[in-house]
Structures are given as C-alpha cells and as structure tokens.
Amino acid sequence: MDVTRTLVRGAVIACAALGLACGPRPGTGPANGAGITLTYWPAPNPQEIQLADTLVRIWNTLHPEIHVDMQPIPVSISTEEVLLAAIAGKTTPDVCSNIWPGALHDYTQAGGLVRLDAFPDFDSVMAARTPRELLEQFRAGDGHFYEVPWKTNPVMMIYNRRLLREAGVDTVPATYGAYLAAGARVAAHAYPQGAGSVWMGERDVRPLWWQKFFDFFPFYIAASGGKTLFTGGKATFDDSSAAEVMGFFRDCYARGYFPRTFFPGHDPFLLEEKATHFSGPWEVASIRKFAPQMDFGVAPIPVPDGHRGPVYTYGDYKNISIFSTTAHRREAWEFVKFLVEARHDLLLLRICDQIPVRGDLLDNPLFARYFQENPPMVAFARQAVYTRNMDNVPDMKEILDAIAQEYESCAVYGRVPPAVAVRDAVRRTNLIMEWDK
Amino acid sequence: MTGPRSLVRRLAAGDRTAYWFVLPYAVFFCAFVAYPLVFSFILVFHRWNVVTPMEWIGLKNFDRLIGDGLFYRSLLNTLTFLVIHIPLQAAVALGLALLLNTAIRGRGFFRAIYFLPVVVSGVAVTILWQQLYSYDNGVLNAILRAAGLGRVPWLVDPSMAMPSIAIMATWKNVGIYIVLFLVGLQNIPRELYEAAALDGARPAAQFRHITLPMLNPTIVVIIVLSTIGGFSLFIEPYVLTGGGPMQSTLSGMLYIYNQAFSFDHMGYAATLGFVYALVILAVVMLQRRVIDTELTP
Numbered sequence: 001m002d003v004t005r006t007l008v009r010g011a012v013i014a015c016a017a018l019g020l021a022c023g024p025r026p027g028t029g030p031a032n033g034a035g036i037t038l039t040y041w042p043a044p045n046p047q048e049i050q051l052a053d054t055l056v057r058i059w060n061t062l063h064p065e066i067h068v069d070m071q072p073i074p075v076s077i078s079t080e081e082v083l084l085a086a087i088a089g090k091t092t093p094d095v096c097s098n099i100w101p102g103a104l105h106d107y108t109q110a111g112g113l114v115r116l117d118a119f120p121d122f123d124s125v126m127a128a129r130t131p132r133e134l135l136e137q138f139r140a141g142d143g144h145f146y147e148v149p150w151k152t153n154p155v156m157m158i159y160n161r162r163l164l165r166e167a168g169v170d171t172v173p174a175t176y177g178a179y180l181a182a183g184a185r186v187a188a189h190a191y192p193q194g195a196g197s198v199w200m201g202e203r204d205v206r207p208l209w210w211q212k213f214f215d216f217f218p219f220y221i222a223a224s225g226g227k228t229l230f231t232g233g234k235a236t237f238d239d240s241s242a243a244e245v246m247g248f249f250r251d252c253y254a255r256g257y258f259p260r261t262f263f264p265g266h267d268p269f270l271l272e273e274k275a276t277h278f279s280g281p282w283e284v285a286s287i288r289k290f291a292p293q294m295d296f297g298v299a300p301i302p303v304p305d306g307h308r309g310p311v312y313t314y315g316d317y318k319n320i321s322i323f324s325t326t327a328h329r330r331e332a333w334e335f336v337k338f339l340v341e342a343r344h345d346l347l348l349l350r351i352c353d354q355i356p357v358r359g360d361l362l363d364n365p366l367f368a369r370y371f372q373e374n375p376p377m378v379a380f381a382r383q384a385v386y387t388r389n390m391d392n393v394p395d396m397k398e399i400l401d402a403i404a405q406e407y408e409s410c411a412v413y414g415r416v417p418p419a420v421a422v423r424d425a426v427r428r429t430n431l432i433m434e435w436d437k
Numbered sequence: 438m439t440g441p442r443s444l445v446r447r448l449a450a451g452d453r454t455a456y457w458f459v460l461p462y463a464v465f466f467c468a469f470v471a472y473p474l475v476f477s478f479i480l481v482f483h484r485w486n487v488v489t490p491m492e493w494i495g496l497k498n499f500d501r502l503i504g505d506g507l508f509y510r511s512l513l514n515t516l517t518f519l520v521i522h523i524p525l526q527a528a529v530a531l532g533l534a535l536l537l538n539t540a541i542r543g544r545g546f547f548r549a550i551y552f553l554p555v556v557v558s559g560v561a562v563t564i565l566w567q568q569l570y571s572y573d574n575g576v577l578n579a580i581l582r583a584a585g586l587g588r589v590p591w592l593v594d595p596s597m598a599m600p601s602i603a604i605m606a607t608w609k610n611v612g613i614y615i616v617l618f619l620v621g622l623q624n625i626p627r628e629l630y631e632a633a634a635l636d637g638a639r640p641a642a643q644f645r646h647i648t649l650p651m652l653n654p655t656i657v658v659i660i661v662l663s664t665i666g667g668f669s670l671f672i673e674p675y676v677l678t679g680g681g682p683m684q685s686t687l688s689g690m691l692y693i694y695n696q697a698f699s700f701d702h703m704g705y706a707a708t709l710g711f712v713y714a715l716v717i718l719a720v721v722m723l724q725r726r727v728i729d730t731e732l733t734p
Contacts, residue, residue: 084701087488106701110488197573205593206679209699261572261593398700409683413595435501 036328037067038335039093043079043318044072047285047352052097054347059338066331073098078210080106080397087112092323094332097339099147099319101138102390102397107321109394113146114322119333129340131359137389138319141233147319148336149357151348153280154383155218155314157302158287161295163190163198163275172299174311176248179276179302183257186275199274200257203249207408209400214278216407217400218314219245221388222303226312229399230391235433238426244304246418249411260412270294280316281380285353298379315387317357342366353377355384394436402428480707487701498708508709510684511692512716514599518688519667519720521603526663527656530611534618535648548619552612559609563676566605567592570677592678595685602673602686610666614659621655622648657728661721668717689713 042052049072056070071093074082080103086092087110099107107113116122122145126135130149138149159172164182167189173179183200190198204211221228224241252258269277270291277283278301287294300311320339322332338344342364345356349370361367361381371378390396403425410421481498483491502508537548554562569576570591578588591601625648633643671690674680680687680695693713697706 081698084486084488106486106488112488205682207681207684208679259573260590263571263574266574395700398702401695401699405684408681413683415683 035065035067036331038332039069041071041073041093041096043098044075051347051351055344090325092325094326095322095335097150097320099321101317105392105394108140108146112324114324114329115144117145125337130357147321150320151318151354152357152384152387153316153354154380154387155214155278155280156383157299158277158279158283159297160272160275161297173302175305176302177305180251187257197273199259201276202258202268202274204262205260205412206262207404209397209404212400212404213314216245216403218301221312221314222301225309226388228388228391230393235426235429238422242422243418246410246421250414253412254414281353281355284376298376310386312386312388315389317389355380395432398432399429477707480704481711483704485703498705502708511687511689514687515668515689517599518603518670521600522606522667523663526607526614527659529607530614531618534615538622551615554609555612559672562609563673567677570601593682595683598678598682598686606673617655617659621652625651664721
C-alpha cells in the first residue's frame with residue numbers, strides 16, 4: 001500500500017536523522033585509538049570555564065595518552081539538579097569540580113561517587129594541601145571521603161568605605177551593636193526625610209532556600225563560635241545563638257536599615273546604594289569590573305556583642321569528585337591530583353579570584369605576589385581557615401527552605417518573635433528528618 | 438460513502454492504513470499523557486528522589502499531606518487568587534469586548550493590542566511586571582510618587598501580593614477572553630436589540646435583559662476556563678515572589694514544583710498533584726451546579 005510505504009519510509013528517515021543527531025560528535029572520542037578519554041565538567045561560569053580550559057590544555061599536552069574533554073556543566077537552575085539527572089541517566093562525567101557538599105548525601109546514597117580514600121595516596125595528597133580540621137568536615141556519614149575539598153568562598157562583609165565615612169562611621173562594625181549603630185548613622189545621613197535610596201545593608205527578601213547561605217547560616221556559624229545546624233545528625237540550632245541572629249536581622253528591617261524589597265535587575269551594592277554586603281570573594285571581581293571607582297574593604301561578618309574568639313563563617317565550598325560511571329578510576333584520580341597542585345591553585349586564584357582550600361595560602365611564596373597585587377583577597381584567605389561546611393544530611397534544601405520561611409516571618413516582617421521562629425524552624429526540620437527515615 | 442461503519446468495516450477487512458494515521462497521536466498520548474498519569478499514580482505510594490530506587494511507603498504521603506500546613510496554605514492562596522481573578526478577568530474582558538464590538542475607529546488595532554500579552558512568553562511578561570511593581574524603583578511607584586502619593590507595597594506586603602499577581606494575570610490573559618466574549622456578542626441576533634429599542638428599552642436595560650442572558654454560555658465557559666487556568670498559577674509567583682511574602686503567594690502548582698524539583702520529593706509531589714486534581718474537579722463541578730441554577734433563564 002502506497003500510504004503505508006510512505007509512512008514507513010518517513011519513519012526510517014526520521015530514525016536515521018535522530019541517530020545522526022544523537023551520535024558521537026567529532027572531537028569527543030579518544031585522541032587516538034589506544035588512548036583513554038576522560039570527561040571533565042567544571043562550573044559553567046566564564047572564569048571557571050577559562051580556568052578549566054587552561055588546565056585541560058596543559059594536561060593534554062603533558063599526558064597525550066589520557067585525553068581530557070572539558071564540557072561545562074549544562075546550564076540549569078542549579079548544578080545539583082543537573083548532576084542528579086545525570087546520575088539517574090548514567091550520563092555523568094568522569095570528574096566534576098562543582099560538587100556542593102550539601103548534595104553529597106544524595107549522590108553517595110545513589111552510589112554515584114567513587115570512594116577517594118580508597119586510593120593509596122589520598123591521605124598524603126590531602127595532608128600536603130588541606131589542614132586536617134578542614135578536611136574532616138568532608139568525611140561522609142559512612143566514614144569515607146568522596147570529594148577533594150577544592151575551593152572555598154568564605155562569606156564575609158564587604159563594605160563601602162565612602163558611604164560609611166560620609167555617614168560618620170569611622171570603625172568597621174564588628175558586632176551587632178556596632179552594626180546597628182552604624183546603620184542608624186547611614187540612615188540619618190542618607191535619608192533624613194525618611195525615605196531614601198541608600199541602605200546599611202540589604203538581603204533578598206524572597207524566601208529562597210539558597211539565600212540562607214548569605215544571612216542566617218553564616219551568621220549562625222559566627223554567633224555560635226563555629227557550630228552548624230546539626231550535631232550527630234540531629235538538629236541542634238534551637239538555641240540562643242540562632243535567636244540572636246534572627247533578632248539581629250529583625251532589628252535591621254524594623255529600624256529601616258534594610259529595605260523590605262528586592263531589586264530585580266540591578267545590584268544595589270555595585271550601584272553604591274548600600275554600605276555593606278554579605279558575600280564571597282567572587283564579589284571582588286564584580287566590583288573591579290562593574291564599579292571600579294568603589295572604595296571598599298572586607299571584614300568578618302558581625303557577631304553578637306561580647307563574642308569572643310575567632311569569627312567563623314560559611315565556607316561555600318565547591319569540591320571535586322569522581323563519578324562511579326567512570327571506566328578509568330586511576331586516571332581520573334591522577335587528573336584530580338593534577339587539578340589541586342599548588343601551581344594550579346595559583347591559576348584558580350588568578351583567573352577566578354576564588355580561594356583554594358589550602359593551609360599555606362599566606363605562607364607559600366608561590367602565592368605571595370598574587371596577594372600583594374590583590375589586597376582584598378588577603379582577608380578572604382585569612383578567613384578560609386575559619387570556615388564551616390554545609391551539614392551533610394538529607395533534604396538540606398528543604399531544611400534551608402523551612403529556615404527561610406521562618407526568617408521571612410520573623411526578620412523581614414516582624415510577625416513572629418525570634419525564639420518562636422527558631423523553635424518552629426527546628427520543629428519543621430525534625431519533621432523533614434522524620435520523613436526521611 | 439465513508440463513515441464510522443465504513444471505517445470499522447475496512448479495519449475489520451484487514452486494511453491497516455487507518456492505524457498509521459492514528460499512530461502519531463496514539464504515541465503522543467501514551468508517552469505524554471497516559472504513561473505520566475499511571476507513573477504518577479504509582480509514585481503516590483512511593484518515596485523517590487529520581488536517583489535512588491523507589492521505596493514503597495504505602496499511604497505515608499497522604500499522612501504527610503494531612504498534616505502539612507503548607508498544603509492548606511497553598512490551597513487557600515490559590516482559592517484567594519481565583520476569588521479575585523475570575524470576576525476581575527470576566528468584568529474587564531466583557532467591558533473591553535463591549536467597546537470593541539462597537540463601530541470605533543482602529544478596532545482591529547485594539548483587538549491585536551489586547552491579544553498581544555497572550556502570545557508573549559509568561560516569563561517575559563512576569564519580568565516586565567517585576568519592574569513595574571518594584572517597591573523602591575518600580576515604574577508604578579515612581580508615578581505614584583510623582584503624583585504626590587505614597588508608595589504601594591505591591592509585592593512585599595502579604596496582603597497586597599496576591600491581588601497584585603491577580604492584576605498581572607488578568608492583564609496577561611484578558612485578550613483570549615475578549616475574543617470569546619466578542620464571539621458571543623456577535624452571535625446575539627440584532628433583531629432582539631431592534632425589538633427592545635422599539636419597546637423603549639434603554640441601552641442599560643438592553644444589556645441587562647438581552648446581552649447578559651444571551652452571553653450565559655460564554656460566561657460559563659470563561660468561568661470554567663479561568664478556574665482551571667487559575668489553579669495552574671505558577672510562573673507569576675515563581676518569578677515575582679518565590680511564594681512570599683510570608684507564603685502569601687505560594688500557589689498549589691508552585692508548592693508541587695518545589696516539592697518535586699527543589700526538594701526531589703517526587704512521590705509527595707505526585708500525591709499533591711492528584712489531590713489538587715480532585716479539588717479542581719470538585720470546584721468546577723460546584724461552579725457548574727451554581728451557574729446552572731443562577732444563570733439558566
């Protein structure tokens with residue numbers, strides 16, 4: 001029958017076209033028939049793509065028998081979604097350098113990652129680079145290591161010297177009391193009539209879980225002297241430190257030092273519309289690019305009055321892992337070791353302005369020139385050893401969402417007292433944990 | 438002669454050509470409707486985060502749903518949106534359709550303009566309204582300030598956020614309802630108006646006693662479509678507010694999305710989806726009953 005033949009022919013042509021479209025692309029195979037090819041996914045931002053491109057070129061020159069293909073992580077709402085989908089579809093790369101420790105539980109539970117401490121030289125490689133106390137934060141629940149701590153972006157307070165100076169603030173506020181006093185001065189100077197466009201600080205008021213990396217979570221770590229949300233797998237943040245943090249942000253909003261809004265499409269700090277900003281070292285590159293005239297400094301985030309000891313913060317780590325789909329574990333491990341060599345950590349600093357997880361950043365002569373040329377980065381390097389990792393528990397995103405909801409009710413809109421907000425956040429966290437059992 | 442009987446006879450006779458014509462839609466239906474529906478129903482009884490194997494948990498998802506305050510909140514928010522959005526949408530669409538049904542100059546131009554937001558991407562429209570609604574540097578508040586009035590907390594006050602989203606959704610979708618009303622208006626026989634005019638009926642009386650009753654079928658369609666569309670409220674709160682302030686714009690669809698794709702709770706999200714489907718069914722059936730009672734002459 002003619003119609004049948006035509007349809008069958010059309011289907012065959014369509015399948016052939018689909019096969020061509022989905023087949024291997026030129027340049028993705030091994031460099032030669034006998035060689036090995038590894039696939040490497042870096043983060044998809046321009047700086048890290050440039051760094052990855054540079055490192056892969058060096059590697060491929062030095063190791064013609066192990067060819068590395070670099071492909072930035074496919075762009076999505078979050079890297080974690082892409083990696084989970086890739087694990088589900090068994091399309092993971094051999095190596096990825098954008099592993100968020102908060103998602104590690106999901107990856108390991110799915111059997112997606114290679115145990116790195118099974119390599120005989122893991123301990124010696126780590127000991128040469130990362131202080132033991134920092135490294136221990138990355139031990140998984142089963143007692144093993146599945147990630148190499150690669151870089152950290154300690155959340156700190158970046159401040160606009162001109163705005164503070166003009167408001168009569170001579171000392172960088174280090175405590176809640178000093179911060180609120182400085183906020184009063186900035187408010188009085190910037191908008192004596194009551195409504196103006198310069199703020200002491202600002203946070204995205206939308207209840208987005210990942211925004212807690214820049215307010216509640218680092219401030220809780222700082223206020224508690226280095227504690228995170230969980231101890232031994234149990235939520236333990238129902239304490240005075242958490243209430244103090246909620247109370248501090250509540251004061252910032254209630255007194256009008258923070259706006260109860262968000263700024264779609266523009267960054268008020270880069271536009272010099274706010275005096276302080278809680279962010280990581282990547283902000284330095286943005287300031288240089290978009291606000292080169294800004295006179296700025298970097299300091300630890302404020303802590304409760306009377307706080308003693310070092311000020312800890314959230315490290316916002318991104319690490320390197322090998323996926324269990326790899327057919328070349330040993331070669332992939334060699335490539336991982338190559339990525340964390342000291343000279344390549346220097347490239348990480350130079351190209352990305354992000355802090356390698358090293359204990360010798362300020363002592364190693366290799367890095368001295370970089371820090372001389374980039375004084376603001378010294379503060380981040382000093383802070384790097386006083387950082388904490390995200391808790392390695394399941395459903396961290398929903399737990400942060402629960403905190404975000406309570407933060408919004410208590411801090412932004414002042415509808416719930418701090419202690420009640422913290423209690424409710426812990427209660428919902430326990431429900432989520434219970435659900436996961 | 439061709440017809441159902443002829444088709445059945447041809448199929449029975451072994452001519453399978455018709456199967457080939459049915460095949461594309463059958464494949465589409467199985468892949469994108471039947472399979473997801475069945476799979477979602479299976480998920481209702483499982484815990485699954487996409488990467489780990491599915492775990493049978495019986496009715497635990499329903500147990501969680503019953504005690505989940507955010508589920509009730511999202512349901513209440515969605516109903517609040519519907520209560521504001523449906524009358525607003527119907528009134529604005531009817532008003533504009535009445536204007537566009539008169540012999541004004543540039544009628545075609547205005548019809549195109551009102552329909553334009555319908556074909557523009559929902560995300561693009563939402564970002565545009567984000568700029569309009571921004572509290573500190575939005576266009577609307579700039580106009581209000583220039584006029585000597587105070588700023589309105591469009592999206593940052595819990596009591597204002599959902600009405601603001603309803604206004605935006607009305608602007609976005611009103612074009613399609615204008616078209617439906619225009620079709621309804623143009624199907625009303627002119628003789629009815631002529632007879633009413635001869636009897637001395639003024640335009641307001643003509644509208645009340647002729648236009649509205651004759652538009653009843655259109656109004657029913659619009660209310661049902663608006664209800665189903667309103668239950669699908671997602672892009673606007675997702676982009677504009679993230680569900681805040683204080684969960685006041687957390688719609689049902691946004692909550693399902695968060696559970697499925699932010700927190701990887703596929704089983705619980707499927708449970709929420711099925712329960713919402715039942716709620717939509719109940720609301721639409723209730724509406725039909727009320728409309729049949731109230732509007733049927």
